[in-house]
Amino acid sequence: MKQSRRPRKYDSGVLEGDTNSPVRANSVLDPRSRLKMLGREPYWRVTMTSKMLRSFYWASVLFILAASSADAAGRQPLNLISIVTDDQADWSIGAYGNREARTPNMDRLAREGARFLNAFTCTPVCSPSRASFLTGRYGTQLGITDWITPKEAKAGVGLPPESVTWPEVLQKHGYKTALIGKWHLGNRREFHPTKHGFDHFYGFLGGGTMPMDPIFEVNGVTNKVQGAEPDLLVDDAMRFIEKNRERPFAVLLHFRSPHMPYGPVPSEDSAPFENLDPAIPDFPGTNTNQVKKWTREYYASVHSVDRNMGRLLARLDELKLASKTIILFTSDHGYNIGHHGIHTKGNGWWVAGGKTGPKRPNMFEESIRVPLIIRWPGVVKGGLELEEMVSNIDTFATVLGMLEIPPPNDWKQEGGGFSPLLRGKRMPERDAIFGQYDLHNGGLAYMRMIRTDQWKLVRYHFTSSLDELYDLRKDPGETRNRHENPDVAEIRERLQKKLTAWQHSIDDPILKRDER
Numbered sequence: 405m406k407q408s409r410r411p412r413k414y415d416s417g418v419l420e421g422d423t424n425s426p427v428r429a430n431s432v433l434d435p436r437s438r439l440k441m442l443g444r445e446p447y448w449r450v451t452m453t454s455k456m457l458r459s460f461y462w463a464s465v466l467f468i469l470a471a472s473s474a475d476a477a478g479r480q481p482l483n484l485i486s487i488v489t490d491d492q493a494d495w496s497i498g499a500y501g502n503r504e505a506r507t508p509n510m511d512r513l514a515r516e517g518a519r520f521l522n523a524f525t526c527t528p529v530c531s532p533s534r535a536s537f538l539t540g541r542y543g544t545q546l547g548i549t550d551w552i553t554p555k556e557a558k559a560g561v562g563l564p565p566e567s568v569t570w571p572e573v574l575q576k577h578g579y580k581t582a583l584i585g586k587w588h589l590g591n592r593r594e595f596h597p598t599k600h601g602f603d604h605f606y607g608f609l610g611g612g613t614m615p616m617d618p619i620f621e622v623n624g625v626t627n628k629v630q631g632a633e634p635d636l637l638v639d640d641a642m643r644f645i646e647k648n649r650e651r652p653f654a655v656l657l658h659f660r661s662p663h664m665p666y667g668p669v670p671s672e673d674s675a676p677f678e679n680l681d682p683a684i685p686d687f688p689g690t691n692t693n694q695v696k697k698w699t700r701e702y703y704a705s706v707h708s709v710d711r712n713m714g715r716l717l718a719r720l721d722e723l724k725l726a727s728k729t730i731i732l733f734t735s736d737h738g739y740n741i742g743h744h745g746i747h748t749k750g751n752g753w754w755v756a757g758g759k760t761g762p763k764r765p766n767m768f769e770e771s772i773r774v775p776l777i778i779r780w781p782g783v784v785k786g787g788l789e790l791e792e793m794v795s796n797i798d799t800f801a802t803v804l805g806m807l808e809i810p811p812p813n814d815w816k817q818e819g820g821g822f823s824p825l826l827r828g829k830r831m832p833e834r835d836a837i838f839g840q841y842d843l844h845n846g847g848l849a850y851m852r853m854i855r856t857d858q859w860k861l862v863r864y865h866f867t868s869s870l871d872e873l874y875d876l877r878k879d880p881g882e883t884r885n886r887h888e889n890p891d892v893a894e895i896r897e898r899l900q901k902k903l904t905a906w907q908h909s910i911d912d913p914i915l916k917r918d919e920r
């Protein structure tokens with residue numbers, strides 16, 4: 405079986421990048437106009453940080469909570485479960501076109517919910533992606549621009565205590581909140597999940613742990629725990645949910661899998677792939693045996709997550725909570741196993757052409773695309789497919805929009821809430837999404853990206869010869885860099901102008917350092 409580099413044809417029969425796609429580039433708008441256009445629902449740019457205002461806001465919230473835990477119509481607030489996998493590409497999921505992986509439960513969520521066909525991360529590595537997911541602000545605005553190394557964590561890099569996460573907002577609106585699994589936003593006590601809006605934490609603070617017998621923090625004590633990581637995390641999630649079933653809860657179940665090392669996993673997860681000869685990307689000089697081995701192991705790790713998602717979904721059904729709980733499933737960024745000749749993500753390294761080791765910093769589609777499936781009982785019609793471009797920077801506004809919780813007015817966030825799309829409403833078209841990544845661990849690259857439905861421009865600061873421009877319609881595999889092509893000079897300039905304008909809008913510190 406020949407597998408395309410990335411599943412492109414979806415059930416709707418619409419080819420992504422197809423000129424008939426309803427998603428259109430409307431690139432004449434400057435970013436501020438675009439952001440305003442997205443402002444139908446929680447969107448705010450208030451910069452006031454007065455303590456008085458903050459106190460008044462939370463006092464009002466507490467007053468409302470004291471009055472009633474249900475809304476005016478007597479409805480109980482919906483629960484929320486956020487399931488975030490680590491390093492999981494959309495191409496690894498059946499619902500996104502993979503016929504070799506086994507993901508019946510992720511596929512079930514897609515059948516029962518909405519599947520986004522064009523969902524992206526704003527940074528293709530762990531920590532900044534997670535910071536943006538939780539706060540609606542970009543990594544450069546939070547001081548987190550690459551994955552946080554143990555050395556950096558020790559030196560004090562972490563999610564600033566004054567930043568506001570959406571779980572913190574939910575907590576203040578009466579939700580019982582839990583982070584179960586990966587944090588990777590600082591190890592020091594001031595950055596601990598319990599200082600960022602979580603009542604409960606079970607998992608690990610750093611970038612990872614072993615898939616079997618992991619080292620977890622449990623009730624504030626860090627120790628080795630016996631068992632498989634995804635099973636242990638779901639066990640704890642089920643305990644938390646059962647304990648808090650009578651009240652609104654928000655569980656962020658953030659798996660370590662399928663991050664490397666891919667194994668070991670329980671034999672029931674590896675067995676289906678032991679004899680698989682997986683389709684792999686066709687890239688010249690690929691170390692085929694190695695890439696196939698990784699692919700088998702990756703699918704096994706994905707299966708270990710999927711199987712446990714099945715356990716969780718079954719428990720929600722048993723507890724009759726499925727109809728009262730929104731489930732959001734995504735990953736922190738995408739992934740390459742041989743795609744473009746590289747392995748891993750935005751800081752991937754060459755695995756082809758006799759080269760192994762040197763990094764290939766990138767914003768390739770495989771690195772920035774994420775799966776995004778949202779099951780919203782009573783609102784989203786099962787099997788819905790949405791083609792609009794969305795970003796994980798939108799999560800903050802979207803979660804509050806779905807739960808009808810007003811945004812705090814003392815936190816400036818950058819995302820656009822897309823919950824109206826899920827409610828079946830039309831929204832103004834978004835003409836572009838933006839990305840950034842300052843790779844400084846194990847290499848150096850300072851990338852900024854603008855992506856429309858047709859074009860992707862990647863600007864490398866502090867160097868003049870690495871910039872990239874791809875025509876995603878004619879060249880979806882991103883094999884022909886057209887940056888220096890005079891035929892598209894006008895397009896390049898227009899995109900560059902918009903990219904720079906966006907950088908100014910978020911006060912990108914790199915502009916002060918690179919005046920090129």
Ligand SMILES: [Ca+2]
Pocket residue numbers: 490491529530663736737
């Ligand atoms: Ca990751």
